[in-house]
Amino acid sequence: MEKVFKALADPTRRRILQLLRTRAMSAGEIADRFTLAKATLSGHFAILRAADLIDAERRGSTIIYRLNLSVLQEALLEFAEAFGIGRDGSRIRRRSGEAAG
Amino acid sequence: MEKVFKALADPTRRRILQLLRTRAMSAGEIADRFTLAKATLSGHFAILRAADLIDAERRGSTIIYRLNLSVLQEALLEFAEAFGIGRDGSRIRRRSGEAAG
DNA sequence: CATATATTTCGGTATTTGCCTAAATACCGT
DNA sequence: ACGGTATTTAGGCAAATACCGAAATATATG
Numbered sequence: 001m002e003k004v005f006k007a008l009a010d011p012t013r014r015r016i017l018q019l020l021r022t023r024a025m026s027a028g029e030i031a032d033r034f035t036l037a038k039a040t041l042s043g044h045f046a047i048l049r050a051a052d053l054i055d056a057e058r059r060g061s062t063i064i065y066r067l068n069l070s071v072l073q074e075a076l077l078e079f080a081e082a083f084g085i086g087r088d089g090s091r092i093r094r095r096s097g098e099a100a101g
Numbered sequence: 102m103e104k105v106f107k108a109l110a111d112p113t114r115r116r117i118l119q120l121l122r123t124r125a126m127s128a129g130e131i132a133d134r135f136t137l138a139k140a141t142l143s144g145h146f147a148i149l150r151a152a153d154l155i156d157a158e159r160r161g162s163t164i165i166y167r168l169n170l171s172v173l174q175e176a177l178l179e180f181a182e183a184f185g186i187g188r189d190g191s192r193i194r195r196r197s198g199e200a201a202g
Numbered sequence: 203c204a205t206a207t208a209t210t211t212c213g214g215t216a217t218t219t220g221c222c223t224a225a226a227t228a229c230c231g232t
Numbered sequence: 233a234c235g236g237t238a239t240t241t242a243g244g245c246a247a248a249t250a251c252c253g254a255a256a257t258a259t260a261t262g
Contacts, residue, residue: 009110061229162259
């Protein structure tokens, strides 16, 4: 959870996740969409990987990154539920200290 | 959105929001629940306020902070929708580039 | 006005972050 | 094994962050 929030704090990393939303991409393919140095992007990949938000798969000489949507989902949902925030905008009141389903 | 994610990146600030979940509290009341200096907490309040995640209301000599849940809600929902993440865990597929809800 | 209380602002330090270039590693084709 | 492409790791720098104690501000009260 901590690592996920730290990872999401950077706009470049959020953009990377957005890019991977539609399909998996190689490190270079992603890097081409940014004006940053490849080494810089590589650092961002490492952080996203440490947060388990993306998976890396070596495919020959390239490395394919894939969005791990379920982890993003879990983290967001867990956080939202802690505040009783529902999809429809409703707030579910809980007795203080009670955990969300 | 940027400010919200930056604000949420720090665990102390997330704890502050959690504290305000049940009821509004004065700065001092909040500070008493941390081992950090009041000045440090005051800085965190400023960041949360800049992100519009909390509202401040002067009440005599104290300042009452209140969680601005709707802003947290909006930010989280907007982000989740961009990834097609639904409350039930389902993923809604969209044509690339198409905006959510 | 003087004092007390609540909170913020200021000035400083240590750590972390984001970026870069250069060098290292991994894999491929010849 | 050699040269080329893809990617990461290493080293370094500037800016941002998180923290603190001290000083400043605002409010209430005697």
